Amino acid sequence: MQRLVHEMLLDSSRRSAAQPAVICDGRVWTYAELTSRMLRLASVLRDAGVSKGARVLVALNEKQDFLASIFATMAAGGIAVPCPEHSVPDSLRYYLDDSTPRVIMTSRSHTARYPMLNGLRKAEIMFVEDVPFDPHSMGKERSELRVGDFRERVGGTDIEEHDGAMILYTSGTTGKRKGVLLTHMNLVQATQNINAFMGIDARTCEFIGVPLTHSFGFGRSRCVLAVGGTIVVSNGMLNPAAAVNFIRNHQCNALSMVPAGFAMFFGRFEHLLGEISPQIRWIEIGSSPMHLHHKLKLLKFFPQARICMHYGLTEASRSTLIEFHGELSHIDTVGRPSPNCEIVVLDPHDRQVRSNEIGEIAVRGKHVMTTYWNDHESTQSYRSHEGWFKTGDYGFLDHEGYLHLLGRRDDIINTGGVKVSPLELEGTIASIYPGIEVCVVGAPDPGQVLGQVPALCYVSQNGWHLTGRELEEALVQRIERNKMPRIIHRFNKFPKTENGKIIRGEVQKLLRQAMKQDPMRSHTENVLQKETGRPHVASVTGKVR
Known part of the structure; x- marks a missing residue:
């Protein structure tokens, strides 16, 4: 040998x-x-x-x-x-x-x-x-x-x-x-x-x-x-x-x-x-x-x-x-x-x-x-x-010895005590919208209740925009309510390493910067949707270059 x-x-x-x-x-x-x-x-x-x-x-x-x-x-x-x-x-x-x-x-x-x-x-x-x-x-x-x-x-x-x-x-x-x-x-x-x-x-x-x-x-x-x-x-x-x-x-x-x-x-x-x-x-x-x-x-x-x-x-x-x-x-x-x-x-x-x-x-x-x-x-x-x-x-x-991967330790999103896997959300969303590139990260809860909430960041090559209503309707039968993305943000492109991997930490940092630039808008949309009894998905529409 x-x-x-x-x-x-x-x-x-x-x-x-x-x-x-x-x-x-x-x-x-x-x-x-x-x-x-x-x-x-x-x-x-x-x-x-x-x-x-x-x-x-x-x-x-x-x-x-x-x-x-x-x-x-x-x-x-x-x-x-x-x-x-x-x-x-x-x-x-x-x-x-x-x-x-x-x-x-x-x-x-x-x-x-x-x-x-x-x-x-x-x-x-x-x-x-x-x-x-x-x-x-x-x-x-x-x-x-x-x-x-x-x-x-x-x-x-x-x-x-x-x-x-x-x-x-x-x-x-x-x-x-x-x-x-x-x-x-x-x-x-x-x-x-x-x-x-x-x-x-x-x-x-x-x-x-x-x-x-x-x-x-x-x-x-x-x-x-x-x-x-x-x-x-x-x-x-x-x-x-x-x-x-x-x-x-x-x-x-x-x-x-x-x-x-x-x-x-x-x-x-x-x-x-x-x-x-x-x-x-x-x-x-x-x-x-x-x-x-x-x-x-x-x-x-x-x-x-x-x-x-x-x-x-x-x-x-x-x-x-x-x-x-x-x-x-x-x-x-x-x-x-x-x-x-x-x-x-x-x-x-x-x-x-x-x-x-x-x-x-x-x-x-x-x-x-x-x-x-x-x-x-x-x-x-x-x-x-x-x-x-x-x-x-x-x-x-699991009981049969198969490994279920949820993501990097620091990438797991803790939303109100519930651990959310970004990989699970990304896989589900990508199966519904195959034409977009997705990255899910944790973001501060605009309502200041849950600590972190899942945020969907995406890149669309053809300029298509995804709204909170569309996302909710697409995911309601596939994702538990407490794991639903609460924020949507469209990027022009994702920061990546030289070998093409998305740098999740940089995406998270850029998202937080965008939210700080327009905090009232995301918070207001959050409150309005919460009052109507719908999952409070806030759409942050600004672009990060």
Whole structure:
């Protein structure tokens, strides 16, 4: 059994050297070629002084070289620090200052976008295009290297499974970005957990429609490469038609995307899903919650596929898994603990609660990170005295062991003592109004009675306005009265992270600013509606840019 991340690739290369490993925009790299590139880059990194524990920041948009550079860093004993695609200069500066890399692997096109890299003295700049690449020079000898031979050639004989392999930065939706230090054991175990559940094999040809710089995308790459399958990716921006062309042209039988990626298809592009449906056998969805009506649509379009969705964090990847067809009666949950993973729900004193009791979700397993990079305080605050990693998410386990996710601990809305899940409200509202983007947050009760009330914030691309009366009529049979949104606010756009996640805290802050600017209007509407006996939904009509 492999102990190190790059050993998974090496084993597949030895078994299937001529098999396509990575296809990017039509350019094919076999396993022998990918291993060749990894070995060459690893040797150059060792010559540059990269050894056990040294960080290498990888800032590359070209996905084949990106993967080779990540694996090469690990093979050299270093810790890979992927720079997320489309990072703004301030973000790159943060990654540089926090991770203090010895080497930055990049390309000249990247330095044009990030002038700060020119003349940088803190780290050595290495351009991948300057490292010769002749895949045919590898020959049969390299494709059949044993693990021991590989280590000797690279010089990384001292690498152990508990050594750091990668630092992934959190998206920052809940505050400052944190560097998550993942060991070889963490990454290998997560890969094995996912593959044990999904059952993919060497026949897998998967279109990965998410950035490889993120936990989900790199995770899918590891899973497919570990079994000797083929991944299909693109360096460009994708739209539904382009994605379907890649899937069709390369005869992909597997597909991985985030919920927002699938949402692009629903509506005017649904016919495209029908075109690829017969060839798809595996699907994985992750990174954010998916609305129930979208799950049901996937079941309709892919009746023969194994549709899997996970819940996890950068710190604890794929902690639960669910397969939609086989677990249809539990499709409104995030599944049960993945193989080799334990999950409990804790009260504020870190004591386990009973089934169906709400508390903080905690995870334990070899896939869970051991520490945050340079942040001992955060590491300690997220650990219970029994070694559980406290996720900061609230939810409950039902009697059958399925996990129900309610939202982030700080996002749960306490309205008159009733705990309201923003995710539950968002899912229900999105199923009724699929053409809008929604975000539910807690806001001060204009009537100063309930403390907090749910506030519906939404973005409508076509300028459509949602009124309190319309919302009440749509939700009255679906949501309990004490959970009904009391405030509606239309945004021009939501504040988001670089990878497209809504920053809920910023939405809440902007909403409160808008309410302060016009307090009498929202309070008056609240009182008038309350006097007529209707749920007092206040409409705040101002826009936040």
